[in-house]
Each structure stands twice: as structure tokens, then as C-alpha cells.
Amino acid sequence: MPHFLYTLLLFVALPFVPLKLLWRGIKQPEYLQHWGERFGFYTIKPTKPVIWLHCVSVGETRAAAPLVRTLLAQYPQYQLLLTHTTPTGRATSQQLFGQEVMRVYLPYDVPFAVRNFVKYFAPRIALIMETELWFNLIDACHRQGVPQLLLNARLSAKSAKGYAKLGGLVHKGLSKLALIAAQSHDDETRFKLLGASNTMVAGNLKFDATAPADSKALGLQLRALLGTQRVVLIAASTREGEEPMILDAVQGLDLLTVIVPRHPQRFDEVEALLKSRNIAYVRRSRMQDSIAPNIQVVLGDSMGELYTYYAAGDMAFVGGSLLKFGGQNLIEAASMGKPILIGKYTYNFTEATKGAVQSGAASQVRDVQHLREKLQVLIESPSKREKMGQAALNFSQASTGTTVRMMHTIGEYLQARG
Structure with missing residues (x-):
């Protein structure tokens, strides 16, 4: 699929987004909040350089907990920004990390929204959990020189077949990622077949998650x-x-x-x-x-x-x-x-x-x-x-140890950016 066609389809769908949010808000009123953020408009402002971590929902947020704790401990000179897509993901972030991190919704993948997001927060590095591939966002980060690391990356055979149908869009998008840290060799192989060039097997971050002390x-x-x-x-x-x-x-x-x-x-x-x-x-x-x-x-x-x-x-x-x-x-x-x-x-x-x-x-x-x-x-x-x-x-x-491997890699990219 050509990139312009991908973007055109997103713009065609955009007018229906408020209706979707209103519909979902019937069961979850939280969907009626923070609409501006979903279109790239934000009110909170970072006071330090930003490390950005995207966790779409509850599972990804919980999986990222050991990484978040380690980032907070090792990089106090940075502001940690967590983005989410679902209200439950955002609520989980609030429950786990409170005011230690900033949290907002990731905007929809239309050019003006993702450009606003990247320019507003100017992250030094983008850490994306699992399999969140948004091609306008990838392009916006790439243009601004923000290294993007897909962490705890997984790709099922079923999903790989779906992405393969998008052809060059996926190939070009994956090639713009600085690194894909896959959960397994099978995941790594599937990403490579779709066009990823810089990959590694880091293991599953979820094994490093620890139960609350109580x-x-x-x-x-x-x-x-x-x-x-x-x-x-x-x-x-x-x-x-x-x-x-x-x-x-x-x-x-x-x-x-x-x-x-x-x-x-x-x-x-x-x-x-x-x-x-x-x-x-x-x-x-x-x-x-x-x-x-x-x-x-x-x-x-x-x-x-x-x-x-x-x-x-x-x-x-x-x-x-x-x-x-x-x-x-x-x-x-x-x-x-x-x-x-x-x-x-x-x-x-x-x-x-x-x-x-x-x-x-x-x-x-x-x-x-x-x-x-x-x-x-x-x-x-x-x-x-x-x-x-x-x-x-x-x-x-x-099966633990993934956090250590990921932190070593993140440190190398942060050091390279100065």
C-alpha cells in the first residue's frame, strides 16, 4: 500500500472518530475525556529532556513496569513520558507510577497530530512496547531524528501475514526503526521478512515484572x-x-x-x-x-x-x-x-x-x-x-534478565544523542 493511500484512509475515517469515542463513552465514560490529546494538542509541559515510552493498554503498561522503575532510577535527569491508547492503560499507569511520570494519550496517526506530538515533547528517544506500528508516527520521529526502539516486540504468524499485505508501507516503516528487540527468534525472523534491518532477541520483559510487595x-x-x-x-x-x-x-x-x-x-x-x-x-x-x-x-x-x-x-x-x-x-x-x-x-x-x-x-x-x-x-x-x-x-x-539487556541498549542510544 502506498503511504499516501494509508494516510488518505486515515483522514477519511477521522470525522467518525468523535462518534466512536462517544459510543465507547457510553460504557466507559473515560473515553469522553482528553479528546485534545488524541488529536495532538497537549497542556502539560515537560521540564526536563523526555524519554518517551508508549504502552497501548493495561498489559503493555504492566509489562513495562520493571523498565519504568529502572529508567526512573538510572536517568533522573530525564522526564519519563508514558503514552497510552486506552483509558484502562492510562489508569494502570496512574496506579503503578503516580506522579513519577507524565502521561497522555498518543494521538491518532494522522500527520498533523503526530507532528504536533513529536515537536511538542521533543523526545530524546522513543520506546514502543510490543507491536504498535503507526507509519505516520514512525515517519515523524524519523524526520526529527528521534531514534525509535520497538521493545518486547512480538509478531504472530497471523499478524505477519496481515502486515505483508501492506507491502512497501511496512518495509519502509520498519527500516526507519533504530532497533527491534524481539521476544523470540521466531518474532525476529518475521520482522526481518517484513523488512526490518536492525534486530535482536532480548527476551520477554514480562518475566521481569514483580508482584506488588503486599x-x-x-x-x-x-x-x-x-x-x-x-x-x-x-x-x-x-x-x-x-x-x-x-x-x-x-x-x-x-x-x-x-x-x-x-x-x-x-x-x-x-x-x-x-x-x-x-x-x-x-x-x-x-x-x-x-x-x-x-x-x-x-x-x-x-x-x-x-x-x-x-x-x-x-x-x-x-x-x-x-x-x-x-x-x-x-x-x-x-x-x-x-x-x-x-x-x-x-x-x-x-x-x-x-x-x-x-x-x-x-x-x-x-x-x-x-x-x-x-x-x-x-x-x-x-x-x-x-x-x-x-x-x-x-x-x-x-526467564528473567530482559530489563538489563534493554537498559544497556537504551543507554547506548541516549549516549549517542548526547
Whole structure:
């Protein structure tokens, strides 16, 4: 696709953006805020040279936490700017880093907006998490001499096929990136085939993320409310259509299931599902005392408590994997030493899933019936749960070190810019 055609299509779509924001604002009022930022207009002003880090949403922001902490510690002479695309990503940044960083929305990828952004903040370096490829933004940074590093970069075979259809647009865009630090050799190979010239394999930054210091203590408090008489399953980061499948899998099992939807705007939708099935449930936000023995499901309708949920549970199912969503991050569950079950659709986390399965930390399931069978085995075998949990902990600890490798590379580019 020619670059001018890409830009033209974005301009054609631009008048409909306010309607999209208004529509999304019905469920998430936060989408009605900071509209100016989405078009490249900002009010906050940096007081020091800027290191810019882009984290599109919650997962990328949490994954970047060890990198953010290290950047703040090693480069106090710089202002750290975090950009996001979603309100939940922005809220996660506020929760994790407070006033230690600046945070704004990344503008839409139209030339005037991205040019305003780059000129206004004048970053010394651009650090982009995972697979955020916006070609006008890449071009604006390149013209201003801002080195762009794609960090924790991943590219599934499916996504690579999609990008390949864009032809020269992608090839030219990738060639303007100073570096692509891929999660795995397979990711690196796919980027190279699309035209990337400067690449390395740095590993997965998410393995370096550490649970909040109070996670275990808070997990024990939550477990006291959940009770100790039943095995507790944490079904985390579930996506649309998966909750009915999980409920089918756990029906009749001696198990308390905690369902934590991936997106907070779906909390009410999942509650409606539980009501329609006449399932005894309680929302996490309304738990004051120990739950009643007849409760079958706890709806995890809170933000920022995933580590606490894992700490309170006996085993984990990681969502986004029973249906074709590509899977969600299993590393958090592994770092808390929990046995992990995950579906077969894990193309967004191929290497992490493969490593977890090979190490004995995780087991993949084909469908609802297979999930039910695996759950039954773990319910009946505390020793199996313990063995898998220890394997998960070992797997997590053996995969750290990405932050150090990335900081070394970032330091070289900052030094080169003076």
C-alpha cells in the first residue's frame, strides 16, 4: 500500500472518530475525556529532556513496569513520558507510577497530530512496547531524528501475514526503526521478512515484572473471605464468549471459581450471564465478610488485583485462549507459583506458552470437556498442584534478565544523542 493511500484512509475515517469515542463513552465514560490529546494538542509541559515510552493498554503498561522503575532510577535527569491508547492503560499507569511520570494519550496517526506530538515533547528517544506500528508516527520521529526502539516486540504468524499485505508501507516503516528487540527468534525472523534491518532477541520483559510487595498478604486476606474448604480456580483475563464455556467446564465440580474478565466494561455483562444461569455468585467489590457456602462464582470486578487473585487461588486458567483471541499473559500466574491451564489459541504468547508447557508449569486444553477433565485431576491431586506450581515458579525465575539487556541498549542510544 502506498503511504499516501494509508494516510488518505486515515483522514477519511477521522470525522467518525468523535462518534466512536462517544459510543465507547457510553460504557466507559473515560473515553469522553482528553479528546485534545488524541488529536495532538497537549497542556502539560515537560521540564526536563523526555524519554518517551508508549504502552497501548493495561498489559503493555504492566509489562513495562520493571523498565519504568529502572529508567526512573538510572536517568533522573530525564522526564519519563508514558503514552497510552486506552483509558484502562492510562489508569494502570496512574496506579503503578503516580506522579513519577507524565502521561497522555498518543494521538491518532494522522500527520498533523503526530507532528504536533513529536515537536511538542521533543523526545530524546522513543520506546514502543510490543507491536504498535503507526507509519505516520514512525515517519515523524524519523524526520526529527528521534531514534525509535520497538521493545518486547512480538509478531504472530497471523499478524505477519496481515502486515505483508501492506507491502512497501511496512518495509519502509520498519527500516526507519533504530532497533527491534524481539521476544523470540521466531518474532525476529518475521520482522526481518517484513523488512526490518536492525534486530535482536532480548527476551520477554514480562518475566521481569514483580508482584506488588503486599500481594501475598492481600491474597491471604482474600482467601480468608473465599474460604479454605474448596479448591479455588482463578479464571483470569477472560474474553467475550469464554465465560459460558468456563461455567460449563466447572459445573458440578467441587470448586469455587473466581472469574476475572479482561475488560472492566464487561463486568455487568458477565453478571447478567450468571443471573441468567441462576448461579449463586457475589461480586468482589461487594465482599465484606466470608462468602456463603452456596456461592459458586466470585465475579472479580476490581482493577489492579490480578496478583492478589492469583495469590488467593489454588490454580489458574488464563483466558483469551479458549476462543480465537490469541491468549493472555500467563507469566503473572507463573510468578505466583500457580499451576496453569490454558486453551489452544495462544498465538500472542507462543513462546511463553511453549516454555511453560515444556517446563511442566502449564497444561493446554483443547476444549471445554478437556478443561473439565484437567480441572478434575488438579482438584483431586494436591501433589499435582504443588508440583506444577513449583515448576511455574522455577520457569518464571529462569526467564528473567530482559530489563538489563534493554537498559544497556537504551543507554547506548541516549549516549549517542548526547
